[in-house]
Amino acid sequence: MTGSVEVVYRGIFQKHLGQRITRGIVLAAVKEGKVGISFGRYGDSPERNGIPAKSFAVVADNEEELQAYLSRYEPSNNDVTVAVDDTLCKGVESWAWYGLQPINKLTRPGGTVLATSMQSPEELLKDCHRKDAEWSLAVIKAIPSFSGLWVYKDDHTDVRVLGAIARLAPHVVKLESVEAAIRDEWGDELKVASVRKAYERVEIRKVRPDEGNPEKPYEFQLPKWWEMKEGLVIPGIPVKQEVEGWEGGYRPGRNPTFKKFSTRTMRPVVDFEICTKCTLCWLQCPDSCFDVTPTGHYDANMEACCGCGVCEAVCPVENCITMVNEAAFADNASQFETYEKDKDAYKTWLKGKIEDKVVTYRSHGFRYRGQYEEELAQMAAGGQLHSGVQSINEEPGAGPG
Amino acid sequence: MTVATKPAAAADKEMLISGCAAIAQALRLADIDVVTAYPIRPYDTVMQAVAKLIANGELDAEYIVASSEHDQFEIVKHASAVGARVFCGSSGVGWMYAMEAIAVTPALRLPMVALVGNRALDDPGAFGCEHNDALCVRDLGWMLTWVDTAQEALDTALIAYRVAEDPRIFLPCAIGADGAFLTHSETIVKVPSKEKVDQFLPKYDRGDKLLHPDNPITIAPQVNEDWVMEIRKQNDEAMRRARGVIQEAFRDFHKIFGRQGGNPFVESYMADDAEVILFGQGTLSMPVKVGVRKLREQGHKVGFVRLRWLRPFPTPEVQEALGRAKAVGVVDRDYSFGSPNYGAVLYNEVRSALYDLPKRPHVISFICGLGGREVTLDSVVEMSEILLKVAKTGKVEQPNYWIGVRG
Numbered sequence A: 001m002t003g004s005v006e007v008v009y010r011g012i013f014q015k016h017l018g019q020r021i022t023r024g025i026v027l028a029a030v031k032e033g034k035v036g037i038s039f040g041r042y043g044d045s046p047e048r049n050g051i052p053a054k055s056f057a058v059v060a061d062n063e064e065e066l067q068a069y070l071s072r073y074e075p076s077n078n079d080v081t082v083a084v085d086d087t088l089c090k091g092v093e094s095w096a097w098y099g100l101q102p103i104n105k106l107t108r109p110g111g112t113v114l115a116t117s118m119q120s121p122e123e124l125l126k127d128c129h130r131k132d133a134e135w136s137l138a139v140i141k142a143i144p145s146f147s148g149l150w151v152y153k154d155d156h157t158d159v160r161v162l163g164a165i166a167r168l169a170p171h172v173v174k175l176e177s178v179e180a181a182i183r184d185e186w187g188d189e190l191k192v193a194s195v196r197k198a199y200e201r202v203e204i205r206k207v208r209p210d211e212g213n214p215e216k217p218y219e220f221q222l223p224k225w226w227e228m229k230e231g232l233v234i235p236g237i238p239v240k241q242e243v244e245g246w247e248g249g250y251r252p253g254r255n256p257t258f259k260k261f262s263t264r265t266m267r268p269v270v271d272f273e274i275c276t277k278c279t280l281c282w283l284q285c286p287d288s289c290f291d292v293t294p295t296g297h298y299d300a301n302m303e304a305c306c307g308c309g310v311c312e313a314v315c316p317v318e319n320c321i322t323m324v325n326e327a328a329f330a331d332n333a334s335q336f337e338t339y340e341k342d343k344d345a346y347k348t349w350l351k352g353k354i355e356d357k358v359v360t361y362r363s364h365g366f367r368y369r370g371q372y373e374e375e376l377a378q379m380a381a382g383g384q385l386h387s388g389v390q391s392i393n394e395e396p397g398a399g400p401g
Numbered sequence B: 001m002t003v004a005t006k007p008a009a010a011a012d013k014e015m016l017i018s019g020c021a022a023i024a025q026a027l028r029l030a031d032i033d034v035v036t037a038y039p040i041r042p043y044d045t046v047m048q049a050v051a052k053l054i055a056n057g058e059l060d061a062e063y064i065v066a067s068s069e070h071d072q073f074e075i076v077k078h079a080s081a082v083g084a085r086v087f088c089g090s091s092g093v094g095w096m097y098a099m100e101a102i103a104v105t106p107a108l109r110l111p112m113v114a115l116v117g118n119r120a121l122d123d124p125g126a127f128g129c130e131h132n133d134a135l136c137v138r139d140l141g142w143m144l145t146w147v148d149t150a151q152e153a154l155d156t157a158l159i160a161y162r163v164a165e166d167p168r169i170f171l172p173c174a175i176g177a178d179g180a181f182l183t184h185s186e187t188i189v190k191v192p193s194k195e196k197v198d199q200f201l202p203k204y205d206r207g208d209k210l211l212h213p214d215n216p217i218t219i220a221p222q223v224n225e226d227w228v229m230e231i232r233k234q235n236d237e238a239m240r241r242a243r244g245v246i247q248e249a250f251r252d253f254h255k256i257f258g259r260q261g262g263n264p265f266v267e268s269y270m271a272d273d274a275e276v277i278l279f280g281q282g283t284l285s286m287p288v289k290v291g292v293r294k295l296r297e298q299g300h301k302v303g304f305v306r307l308r309w310l311r312p313f314p315t316p317e318v319q320e321a322l323g324r325a326k327a328v329g330v331v332d333r334d335y336s337f338g339s340p341n342y343g344a345v346l347y348n349e350v351r352s353a354l355y356d357l358p359k360r361p362h363v364i365s366f367i368c369g370l371g372g373r374e375v376t377l378d379s380v381v382e383m384s385e386i387l388l389k390v391a392k393t394g395k396v397e398q399p400n401y402w403i404g405v406r407g
């Protein structure tokens, strides 16, 4: 019997995490006398900030069974799909394909999407696209773990995910074999304890085909060879495109086939009332995201934003642009249009987004000496991590929770 | 009152020039825009001839002396992308040094025309002719033609531009010219008038593939496995179309210049009724034709077929020209160590082309004239006798012979 798991992760920030999980699955399966393979999706670009990428593990009873999964880029019927960043539940658009792939697209009917998230399965389900079959959504409560290209944040996310997989798909790996593999690989009993806690505490919710985000994901048809321009020629994108009813404003031309809905983990929100129209955000944005509105404001268009945070950094007006966790948003609507419709409602919305501490916290490495030890203690006590990026004004150690 | 009449096209001018100088004349007539140079023998004679034309005010072109062969090909590659008619060339290991730029040119669909003055690949350092240098692009999407006289060199260079720059094709074309025998020997060549050439060769128009600020495009992106096969298929189709476009170009050439009326792909010499046929390309046609005549006088039905275009390979023409013979000897001025039957490149191509015939001749491989060694009359007789024996007995005792090697 074969089993496979895909781990969807964010380029650079979670590259090591993705690989550690899929390696862990194979190492655990070997303890059961099985064979396996762990590999990254080759066409991905795991060295690009935040670009969704994938790592896979396939285990089988013998080499012949495994062959059906070898020399392939991605298994298409996974027992478990892991989203190590919950914002990936909105869909995946990596460098390896075109169009938005729903997070559960390669999950087999009856399989499970497992996310690390501070949201409940109920809340997270709003982001996940519908599927033509029953499936489950499972959550390990945790702030998604982000680190860097050269460093790995050993906050137990990897082993917790392995523990949850043992619960969700015991035919892939059993709890005991995960524990044995972890003892062999790391010799760390605290990690073994984390595995067990995640095994017990993973929240699982069955999902019917009529539940979830009803939106039809953005699709892109690959052209036939005779439809492609010869000579590797790609026509340029027009500088401007007019927007109806936007006299005086315009939208920069953009790549029609590559949206960036899923590349970002954060997005800017703009307080149009205090904006001085200085143009800096519009000039400095590396992705030409800002539509120029008829009023001379700059509206970050979510079809193009990769979430880099440059606009927040260059805006000279305090609190005018704020980067907010992507998990806090349900759609890609224009902020300026919402603002124009009802200015007061917009202000309330904006305030709510900025102050939403549950989702705004992200775990981008360690910020002060002693944080790791502190987190380990939390983990040992509750099996759940509470710290994240410290805001500039916060005391060390004062995370949410 | 005078009546305006179309001036009669000026007559061809006869000049005593080398194969390389003949190509330089074609470049003048084609009014090329950019030429790059880096010296290596025997190609460098064309570079000298072009420099002289520019210095004499006969040709107005950008002449760029590059810092290496790699730069040489990179520069013309980019010039071609911005709409310049370009010329480039090299020999032996110089051509190999430029291989990275040479290899990417077909996928970019840049109609570069290049001369490969065929030279043995080092080591040992040697000037003499071998075809392995040009053959390295056999599989890459370059059109590849071999010429055997200075006249054919001039004519083929004009035809090469016409075919390469045809928007249905846009593929680079390399002209193989045997080092010394063709590149450095002077014969009388008919050089046509500019007016005639203008009738034959339209301006290079890259259309919407032109790299220009007024036509914003990106070329040569990085892609993944979802795209490469389609791009290769496009090249395959362009190469398939090249066959028809070459035929068209020869037809028009013949109409305008009165030359090149024969089969564009193969030259058959006393081969129609031949029992045995020698097959090869380039200047070995000279001693082989002499040998064929001599053997015919002695009553042997020997013939010769010369391949003119290796890419696109003229499968039907080769089948037609060789199919009726009892034995065919493919004379390779190249090697392909360890290949089937230890034969060489042309041998395996020809054998493959004949495979689908219901009744096919025996095919023997002759490796001959390496490193510029002369293919002598004695060698031709020796090869013919081997073939005649195969024809008579119907048995192939040995599939491959090295002809003219001491030992």
Ligand code: SF4
Binding pocket: A267, A268, A284, A285, A286, A287, A288, A289, A290, A300, A301, A304, A305, A306, A307, A308, A309, A310, A311, A312
């Ligand atoms: S975060 Fe700001 S600067 Fe960065 S891509 Fe988005 S809009 Fe542009």
Ligand code: SF4
Binding pocket: A270, A274, A275, A276, A277, A278, A279, A280, A281, A282, A298, A314, A315, A316, A317, A320, A321
């Ligand atoms: S940088 Fe800030 S103040 Fe300047 S235009 Fe952008 S949002 Fe307005």
